[in-house]
Amino acid sequence: MSFxxxxxxxxxxxxMHTCCSNCKNSDEIVNLPDQPPVNFKQFAGYIPIDDxxxxxxxxxxxVEAESDxxxxxxxxxxxxxxxxxxxxxxxxxxxxxxxPKGDVLVKNNCSWNKEANMLYLETPxxxxxxxxxxxxxxxxANDVHTAGDNLVFLEKxxxxxxxxxxxxxxxxxxxxxxxxxxxxxxLIVHSKAKIxxxxxxxxxxxxxxxxxxxxxGEYLWSHGLISDDxxxxxxxxxxxxxxxxxxxLNAVTPRCAAVANQASKEISDYIDTYDVTLDICLSNxxxxxxxxxxxxxxxxxxxxx
Numbered sequence: 001m002s003f004x005x006x007x008x009x010x011x012x013x014x015x016m017h018t019c020c021s022n023c024k025n026s027d028e029i030v031n032l033p034d035q036p037p038v039n040f041k042q043f044a045g046y047i048p049i050d051d052x053x054x055x056x057x058x059x060x061x062x063v064e065a066e067s068d069x070x071x072x073x074x075x076x077x078x079x080x081x082x083x084x085x086x087x088x089x090x091x092x093x094x095x096x097x098x099x100p101k102g103d104v105l106v107k108n109n110c111s112w113n114k115e116a117n118m119l120y121l122e123t124p125x126x127x128x129x130x131x132x133x134x135x136x137x138x139x140x141a142n143d144v145h146t147a148g149d150n151l152v153f154l155e156k157x158x159x160x161x162x163x164x165x166x167x168x169x170x171x172x173x174x175x176x177x178x179x180x181x182x183x184x185x186x187l188i189v190h191s192k193a194k195i196x197x198x199x200x201x202x203x204x205x206x207x208x209x210x211x212x213x214x215x216x217g218e219y220l221w222s223h224g225l226i227s228d229d230x231x232x233x234x235x236x237x238x239x240x241x242x243x244x245x246x247x248x249l250n251a252v253t254p255r256c257a258a259v260a261n262q263a264s265k266e267i268s269d270y271i272d273t274y275d276v277t278l279d280i281c282l283s284n285x286x287x288x289x290x291x292x293x294x295x296x297x298x299x300x301x302x303x304x305x
Contacts, residue, residue, distance in 0.1 A: 027062075027160075034104040038097065040064045040113065047156045049125070049149050056137065058153045059122040059129035061087045062161075063097050063113045073168040073198070075116045076154070078123065080175025080206060082146075085128035086120040096120070117164065119157070123150055123180065147183040154188075154195060168198045178205025209245040216240035217263075223276050226266045233259045 027045035041064045049056040065072040077095075079086045092098060095112040098105040112118050122128030124146040126138040137145075158165045173181045185200050187193075206212060217234030220226045226234075234240060238256035246252040252260070267273065 032098065032105060035098055036105065036107050038066075038107070040066050040069070040097070042097070046130075047153050047160075049152050055134070056125035056132045056149060057130060058125065058149065059087070060153070060157065061091050061096075061120045063091075063111075063118045063120075065117050066097075066111075066114050069117050070163070073116050073170055074119060074164050075112065075170045075172055076119045076121060078121065078171075078173030078177040078180040080173065080177045080180075081127070082124070082176045082179075083127055084175065086122055087128050091118075091120045116170075117167075121150065121153065123153075125149065143179050143183055146180065147187050150180070150184045151187050151191065151193060154184075155193060158195070165194070166196055169196050170199050170201065171197070172201040172203075174203040174205065176206050178202055178207045181205075209248065210241055213240040213244050220263065220267065220273075225271060225273075225276060226263050230259070230262050230266060233262065 027043040029042045029044055032042075043062040044060065046057040046059055049058060077086055077090050079089045090096065092100060095108070095110060096118065097108055097111045097113050099108045100106075122130040124130070124141045125132040126141065132138065171181045171185055181200050181202055185197060188195050188197050217226070217231055217240050221228070221231035221234075238253070238259045243252065243256045243260050246256055
């Protein structure tokens with residue numbers, strides 16, 4: 001079973017347990033397809049965002065802490081993109097309780113629900129299983145709309161899960177979560193919503209194209225991945241932030257394209273630029289990650305690396 005087929009199968013299974021918008025028991029997942037036995041509860045379902053013009057439905061996946069969930073904080077997680085699925089990426093690839101392995105799910109020994117109750121939200125509508133009845137929303141959505149929908153989602157979610165309403169609450173995310181997380185936090189504070197927000201956390205956040213990537217050239221050069229001449233090109237011809245900004249607009253200039261192409265040739269496809277210190281080089285990052293996962297599970301079965 002492919003990963004995409006497994007996600008679809010899981011989605012159908014989740015929907016079979018989702019029929020009541022006002023009671024959380026109807027959203028409880030008895031078992032995901034071929035999951036290992038666990039002693040914590042998990043839930044999934046839709047929260048409607050009431051808007052007569054563009055009614056939207058936000059999909060969430062919620063996993064209670066492995067032990068004593070009533071004493072653990074609540075964490076809302078966003079993947080980035082914009083357009084990355086928090087369920088498909090965050091929950092079932094990165095730090096959720098399970099990971100797919102072939103046709104089955106296996107326990108993730110590094111799951112964050114060892115320390116917190118984890119809430120994964122698909123946002124904005126159009127990402128993952130979240131959707132809008134008005135398809136025009138998919139091209140008109142922006143950060144302001146997204147932050148507003150996320151706040152409405154939270155307020156309605158807390159009405160369903162009342163025992164978490166006063167719980168210490170944290171918002172975390174990666175990549176374009178650098179926009180989702182602080183903008184939602186700001187909206188919570190300014191709106192005086194009755195949410196017990198304690199803090200935020202960002203991993204490799206995308207904050208501003210003009211500055212975020214300026215250190216990229218120096219990083220590649222200091223790790224021996226590009227030559228002195230190419231590093232000078234990043235400093236004097238076109239920096240990495242400019243390249244990324246232009247690429248985002250599909251308007252890379254010839255000067256910047258020349259710098260990017262030269263760096264790509266020197267780095268090659270055998271290096272995982274997200275972790276250049278790895279001690280193995282394989283044909284692609286996917287085969288590399290498989291070797292790493294196998295080594296970690298064999299040598300450190302209970303250790304999160």
